Amino acid sequence: MNEQLTEQQINAAGHLTIGGCDAIELAHKYGTPLVVYDVSRIRDQIRRFKKVFEANQVDYAVSYASKAFAAIAMYQVAAAAGAHIDVVSGGELYTAIKAGFPMDRVSFHGNNKSADELAMAIHHHVGVIMLDNFHETDLLSQLLEENDAKIKVMLRITPGIAAHTNKYIQTGQVDSKFGFDLASGQADEALEKVLANPRMEMLGLHAHIGSQIFELAGFEGVADKLVEVASHWQAKYGYQARVINVGGGFGIRYVSVDHPLMPEEFVDAIIKAIKTAVAKTNLDLPAIWIEPGRSIVGPAGYNLYTVGSRKDVPGLKPYVTVDGGMGDNIRPALYQAEYETVLASNPHAPIEEHVRLAGKYCESGDILSQDQGLPATKPGDVLAMLDTGAYGYAMASNYNRNPRPAVVFAENGHDQLVIERESYADLVHLDRPYEQQ
Template identity: 50%
Template sequence: MFLHGTSQINAAGHLEIGGCDVTDLKAKYGTPLYVVDEELVRQRCQQYVAAFRASGLKFQVAYASKAFCVMAMCRIADQEGMSLDVVSDGELYTALQAGFPAKRIHFHGNNKTIEEIEMAIDAEIGCFVVDNLVELHLLNAVAAEKNVRVQILLRVTPGVEAHTHEYISTGQTDSKFGFDIGNGSAFEAVNLASQQSNLELLGVHSHIGSQIFEVEGFEMAVQRVAEFAQRVKQELGVQFKVVNLGGGFGIRYVNGDTPLEVSQYVKAITDAVKNHFSEWSAELPEIWVEPGRSIVGDAGTTLYTVGTSKDIPGVRKYVAVDGGMTDNPRPALYESKYEAVLANRANDPVEETVSIAGKCCESGDMLIWDLDLPKVSSGDLLAVSCTGAYNYSMASNYNRIRRPAVVFVNQGESDLIVRRETLQDIIGNDMVPERISKQAVLK
């Protein structure tokens, strides 16, 4: 397993993260357990901010909270000078409860409810990213009722298809998100938005996909958006103050993944902005981006305890752990690949190839196929790397399995930031109607 951030193998042959021996973390918090390298998270935030400062452009780096949204993470994003991207009332509520400044919150989503819109307006968030005409009219109407003027970006699809899984590619023409530049709907949306009395159009938002390892897609998106901005300026007299180029910056999950340095992504984007916008405008727009996975993805590790195994001669050996698709649905959703190590015997020689199965009642509950490990025994501690993004946030209670705890580790200290769910939590929202509770049991 590739070691990220502060991870290392200590003298006892145990995996250590943030100065904490993971066998000690298991003893203290149990498994499954999400472990987050706080130092690496902060480094990633700082790298983005520093790279944009070096560009000389006005900017906002907004942490895409959908990757991992808990109060402690929102506090770190604030402390590191980030803005915040939310897509639901739950994410917004989490941010506000964490004390995140509302003026630096951007609200995304293709189907915001009227309750979410009212909540966000009342909180005085900084910006809405408007996804469709229904939302445009609804937002203007609610803002008018509240006698306020809200700032917006229009989400546009530039027709750029990133090299990524089809379910996480969002910049192409055939997408549920945004107004298409190519078919003219984006132009009409700008024209309409600029006429709304309670909306202030700041600019546009574009996002081309996720887990992207090259800069060409971003450069092309900048070019398409710049050409669109020029047309809007010439024909409508509307100047974009802000261009949000989304996120999608890749990380290394397994051998063969080749992400660029943060500074390389940022330089390519800012150079393209300077090149394509300066051709026709003396004033360059403020650039916003929304990294999520690249902030927290490789900072996360999930610890599992090995349970049963099943050896099928000539076929494969299944090794089951005490978690699975409930705490990491990405392999089932996207065929995502992961690396792992026996964290309590990290220096032992490889002796077998196994496939890591989860405990859910699903044949598709597989975390890793064909993993080379030392001879695996029940009770061993398996550490799966790069689980910081979209694992906790997508976790479920399928089979009524409790969601794991989350800890931050830093300089030898561990802190619980999400407690493990209890059995009482599982039934906490259940209700048995009186008519059912009074019904006699058939004999």
């Protein structure tokens, strides 16, 4: 059996279960492609993050980076678990509002927030705006004046630390579209602007060095750097940072060659690094915030597909095609991301061949796996791709005018539809006919 599954996930029929629900029954009930989340795993990971902070006796916030997967139901689960969330668009903020998420536990990120988005954040009393650049700082100042409002802010800085990860998901290096640069003095200038503005309450500083990171060194380095900046700001401006936010990016296991630390081990090391660094300064220990996304929802998610056509060419690896693909999981095409896939009716079945698991989209690059070991399969079999909970549905598209899949939450043997499958009518409901003049 795949190492990422446990014996408890196999029921008496030999089928894969998700949140105690039979994957085959879910596929038959809701159709495929289908995204299913084991909700208890989401709750458990948030709980484990919180436990690390409490064991270290520090003030903290676990802020779910909701760009990994944003939905009303997901925000409700995060709220019930006592988490904060961070949003990166007006759409994510609107979804959180519709979910009834406590706005004082919302952080608003992004490198090009519009005036309308910032106005929405002000109107709904969002907990903190993460300022990313001077244009945004000036725009927010103008909007606060127009609305006679005040708001908490944090400065996002680029710490000059490039995480060992895919170049497209590195964000902490100097040459990045995100944040205020340190070496050039931008961060100091930004702080001066905020401290001079009575409508902005400066909460602290933030950095994010990338995603799917396996090594501690980058996180320990950014912890040291943020404390160094906070100490500099105290000495130069008399400003005491109340929060140090180290972002997220904790790597998870997708395939057998991945050997990351447990996400909470990263956090424990970060807390200890910040405590050690602060002890060498005159700073009071600030609250420590993290922003995990992938590590909260990634391992909890599964994509269920039905096998369709097959292509065999002598001397070449066969193509086994499923009814989804890059429209519901673009990461293999975009990042060359890898996943493991099992036969949902028998995850124990021995591997009989290695195939290219292909999607149905009209693109040669629509390959979900270039080398997937599988038992013998036939049309109609249900395959379960593991650890798909982060950035799959969130990046889904209607390419080739295919509807996006349904999303189901499963917990304690109960399943619930939380996002309906799009219909063909949904695909055209914004279209308008062209009337030639």
